[in-house]
Amino acid sequence: MIIKASTRGNPPALARHLLNDRDNDQIEPHEVRGFMADDVMGAMREQQAIGQGVKSRQTLFSVSLSPPQDQSVDVSVFEKAIDDIELSVGLKDQPRVVIFHEKEGRRHAHAVWSRIDAESMTAIPLPFYKQKLMAISKDIYLEQGWKLPAGYIDKAQRDPRNFDLTLYQQAKREDVDAGRLKLMAKEAWALSDSREAFEQALEERGLYLARGERRSHIAMTWRGQVIALSRLLDRKTKEVRERLGNADALRSVEGARAYISQHIAPTLQRVIGEAEQQRAAQLGPVEAERLAMKVNHAAERQRLDTALAARQDEEQRERADRMRRGLAGLLDRITGRYNELRDENERAAWASLQRDRDQRQRLVAVQLAERQQLQQRILDIRNTHHDRVAELHRDLAQLLNDDKTAQRDERAQWLRDKERAQQDDRRRWLEEQQQIAQRHDVLPDERATTRHIATEPDKDRLSWLFEQQQRPDLNDTAQRERELSTNFNDRAEWLRRNMDRDTPQPDIDSGPDFF
Structure with missing residues (x-):
């Protein structure tokens, strides 16, 4: 499974993200270990209080584990991966929180460790943790028999749509897909061989080249969102500067916004507004169905959990009744029958636990399959909308380019006419002077x-x-x-x-x- 990790601070903000039920269909706290609190928010507030006594601001180690979307992964696989990560990076027995999310038909897990050593009150260092997590991820793919991503074999074959959290949040504010946005920028880079061609290719995809304050080159959406061009292209700033030249000739951020508001926004606000209204009309019934499905799935899991808990209690009483008390119990201990019954009860309890887990996993798999079918309908509507918006950007960019070309041709013709008139005036005057000299x-x-x-x-x-x-x-x-x-x-x-x-x-x- 894909494993992404980072050190971070602000535990309450992380807790709000983990418990965000607006973007996630289902949220299941799985484990809260090593904290006095038994809930996620309480544990993170406790971590914040402990973090006041250390110098480091990055007191948490956050990891996300995402298996292939077409695979139904048992909870035990996640648990083993989390334990391997804990041992590999040096956080054994540190307080941690594990929570499962289901979003858009995909199930993934988040694990968060405290980096604070309780004895020394210092942050535990995590050297080379990315390389260690990469090795664990490859092992999981091989153990489960999943197809290994091409990027794990050759870095050059990584998915060009991969994005980080910063780009995801910027794209989310623009109501676009981050992978699609990144792919469009890379297409423009591959299709162009000069700054002018790259700028035109970006405009055809709804992005506008400008000069940033901290970075030499930036891309700006028509709504004014600024994105670092090096982040979009996965290239170093030096390489971008060598390809596009000095950014001093480009518009500033304010200049680009003024240009967009004057030439781009009036048209796009009207036509894209109509497209968004059509998308909202199409997504309305589907969104209502998604919300109803979310409530139904949660209710089904709650009923199953209640039934499983009741059955576990009943089976636990049955196992306890097998153990005789009094003189009979003493006789069982003397004869060894007590140990046999105890081992039998432990095996039965473990089998019962595995049976309940499998039953719940089957329910989760069925619900995820149902949710994925609905998600495919949502994606079809979104892709249709994105394709239409992309076509509008291309048409508008082509129209503006035609206007610029016409203006350039008109200007060039005016200069040629002016130069020709000056040459004619000069020739007439020379002829007059020659006539005067002859007389x-x-x-x-x-x-x-x-x-x-x-x-x-x-x-x-x-x-x-x-x-x-x-x-x-x-x-x-x-x-x-x-x-x-x-x-x-x-x-x-x-x-x-x-x-x-x-x-x-x-x-x-x-x-x-x-x-």
């Missing part, structure tokens, strides 16, 4: 052109400077000075000085109209 002398034309250029934009000035550099009618000295000059005003001043020194000034008022 007038070089130096007067240069001064007139300088006056014209002084009123043109910077792009026209640069064009004029480039044109002047290509003219062969100026001497080499002037050419070198133009190459060294980077300021247009300096160049214009140089032209005026040379025109005043080398050539006569034309009468601009009486000359031809340059402009």
